[in-house]
Amino acid sequence: MKGILAIYRREMSSYFVSPIAYIVIGFFLVITGYFFSNILSILIERSFMAQMQAQQMGAPPEMDVPSLVIRNFTGVIATLLLFLMPMLTMGSYAEERKRGTMEMLMTSPLTELQIVVGKFLALLSLFVLMLAPTLIYHLFMSFYSEPAMPWRIVWTGYLGIFLLGAVLLALGSFISSLTESQIVAGVITFVVFLLLWVLDLSVRSATSTTGEIFKYLSILQHYDTFAQGVIDTTSVVFYVSAVVLGLYLTHRTLESMRWRRA
């Protein structure tokens, strides 16, 4: 536990002395802020139109603007993460390997598991720090919300994003552990995430059995149910397993670095 904490603390302090964390978080907040107001204004406009139409036709207007905003907004965040997460994970192991500090960590009385867990928890904390400020947007919306703010969808949506982000972090740091170059790690991670995204787009309309299988494997698909306000156990299990798999593979890479019997 002490070992994990030592690694965790060093990682956390290292994020905030390099510009990269500030750049990623700043960029993330600007973009999400932009999209939030955009989505909000488009949906408000649409609901006015719907209302007007409804008055002319005499049918009751039914459009839950806050829910739609949250749904669309969390979708934007999910997509954005695919592009930003590689920047957070690319250095986590590659940089240690390049600087030779990995050799120090591995010849210290630390287990590989302590290193992997400490680093992952630090990345996860950084991610939460990045995500948390966006809750303020929802808080603002809740002041003017009509009908009342559906906080449940906010929480489940963010839980989904958190889990999705954890998977991406585990996957990205695994890729980082495979190379000594953080640029290579960053590019490969980005390409892999892009493939996940393309895969997701292409399976959305799929109906065949193979399509269904890919749908299950698409990490973005699992996110959808959370955005509907539902905590789907299958999806939670899926995400947690994916995280564990990523960490396990990283662990194996570190082990093989040490016990590289040639």
Added chain:
Amino acid sequence: MIEVDHLIKSYGQARAVNDISFKVEKGEILGFLGPNGAGKTTTMRILTGYLPATAGTARIAGYDVFEQSMEVRKRIGYLPETPPLYPEMTVEAYLTFVARIKGVTASDISGRVEESMRLTNLTDRRKELIKRLSRGYKQRVGIAQAIVHNPDVVILDEPTVGLDPNQIKEVRNLIKGLSGEHTIILSTHILPEVEMTCDRVVIINKGRIAAIDTTDNLTRQLKGGERVQIQVRGDIATLRSKLEEVEGLIRIDLEPQEGSDLVTGSIESEEGKDLRARIASTVVHGGLDLLEIRAVGLSLEDIFMQLTTEEKAA
């Protein structure tokens, strides 16, 4: 304190370390001398638990480096060829981190960090970012890192490489100052470095041990004095008295072979004199049987050709 027994490390077909054995006593500084590619780093990585040996064993403080790696890792400090530094940390924060991962108990950490900075003369740089330090200072941080948990054994891989002459002098003094309390192995490809810092030397070449001796003996051997190995059948006292008549010999070590009338001896002569012919005739005329005579140390010359024998500013 350190026992290396028939250690072998293969990379595919190639053997980087080929059947080496040696021991280091507590408090000793052992020099690991050899040209580039000799297998110094590989051996040290095996001792520190970073690499597994292909065959053979190594023990540190009685613990097997492979089977009881954690115990070993608690007891060693290791400075790899490139100091393992985090450039964006301050000296003090870095050493505190290392102390934590080495398992120093929380209440001892600040004291140990203080002590390691004092020993390496870093105290007035404690708040400085590592990336702003000069090479010599970075190397000191590397050494401080290796001793912060007060390990029994300190392993330093080419600790003076890339430093200027002043920095080299400082680092050597620093290492000398650490002996006694710590058992130290340091590797180098510079001959004068072992002369100045080490008690004993292991000369390694192409993965094999070429010689193990005290630094004094090795340098004497190298700086001229010739050594001749003989084996004789006959009385040891007669042999000694005959040899003492030969001019130009500075040392005669004779040892009777147990269970036979054989005597083996190691004879050293003055610089630049090959006295093999004189020794041979003296022995034979003395009525003794000369079974073997050969100059030793000659094979070392080949190795030393590859070693840097002169100090030069890197």
